[in-house]
Amino acid sequence: MKKSVLTLLAASLLLGGCAQTIDSVNSHLPETPSVNFGSNDLDNTASDLTTKMLSSPAVSSITAGGKHPIVIVDNIQNNASGHVDTKSLTNTIKSKISRSGKFNLVDKSRVDAVRKQMNFSENDRFVNQGTAIQFAKMTGAQYMLYGHVSNTSKSEDGKNVPFYKMTMRLMDTNSGSIEWADSGLAPKSESDSQGW
Template identity: 30%
Template sequence: MNSRLILSACLAASLTAACGGPRAYTRGTYEDPNTIEMLSDRFNENDLQLIAKKMAESLANTPRFAQATAQAPLPIVLVGKLKNSTSEHVDMRSLADKIQTALSQTGRFALVDQGARLDIAEEYEYQQSGYVDPNAAKGPGQQVSVDFIMTGDLASIIQEVGNDKLVYYKMTAKLNNVRTGLIEWTDEKQIRKKFEKRSVGW
C-alpha cells in the first residue's frame, strides 16, 4: 500500500471517528426557567408553571378568599392527590409542590404539607422514645386542622393528522371543604399545542 492510500485511509478513519464517535454535552449556560421553549411534544416545565399560576390566582381571587380580612385566620389548605390521567409520565408531586408554592406566595392561605405530616409523625415517635428530654419533647394532639383539601386531575387528548400533531391538556382542580365535603371552588387550565413533523438528521 503506497503512502497516498495510507494517508487517505487515516483521513477517512479520522472523519469517521469525529462524526460517529461518542459525544457529550460539555458546555452549557444558565437559562431563564420562565422562558417558553418546546423541544418535544411532551408535558414540560412551562405547562407545569402555567397550571400552577392559573390555579393559585384563580383560588386567591375567589370572592370568599379575596375579601378575607386581616383579623380573620388564614384558611388552612392541603394540596392533596393530583391524578395523572394522561398517557405520559408526569411528575404530579412536582406539580402539587408548584401549586403549593404559588398559593403560599399569594399570602391568603396557610399551607399544610402532606409529605411533612409523615415526617412529623416519625419525629413524634422519636421524641417520645426516651432519647429527648421529656419536658421538651413534642407530641401529637396540637397540630392544626385542615380546612380545605385541593384535589385535581390532569387529562390529555392527542390528535395526529399527516404531519400535524395537536396536544391538548386540561387540568381540573377542586377545593373541598373538609367539614362539609362541599366543593367550595373549582377551575380548569387548558393548554393546546401544535407541532409539525419534520425530517431530522443529515
C-alpha cells in the first residue's frame, strides 16, 4: 500500500513538474501569421504619395494665405488580388496630412453620421462622382482624397515582376475637378504573388 502511494505521489510530482513547464510558455498569446503582405512597402508608397501631394503646386495654391481647407480621406480601395491592409494605408495618409497642418480633416464621427444618413456602410464604395461629391459636401469637406491599390507588373531582367500600383487623387468637391493625381509602385512579396 505504501509502495502504491509513493508511486502515485512520484507520478503526480513528475506530471506536476511538466505542467509548470507548459505554463511558462506564452500559450495565452494568440498565434499571428508571419506572412508579409508587402504592407511596409505599400505604407511607404502611401506616405511618399501623400508627401508629393502636400508639396505639389496644386496644394500650395489651395492652402495659400494660410488657408486650411477641410478634406475627407476616403478609405483606400483594394482592387488587387490578395489581402491589402487598406485601413493601415488610409491611416498612414490621414496621419501625414494631419501632421502637415495644411488641411483640416473631417472628424470620423461626422463621416459616420453622414454614412448612416445616406445608408452607406464603411465598406460601401461611391457608385459615381456625383455621389462622392454629395457625400463629401454633407461632411463639410471642400476636398476629397481617395485612391486604390491594383496589380501591375514591370519588366526586370527580361521577366515580368509583379508590383502593387497605388493611385491617389485629390478632388475639389465644388467643381468635381481633380486638383492632383499621382501613383507609385510597391513590390509584391512572393506570398502576395502566388494568386496573381
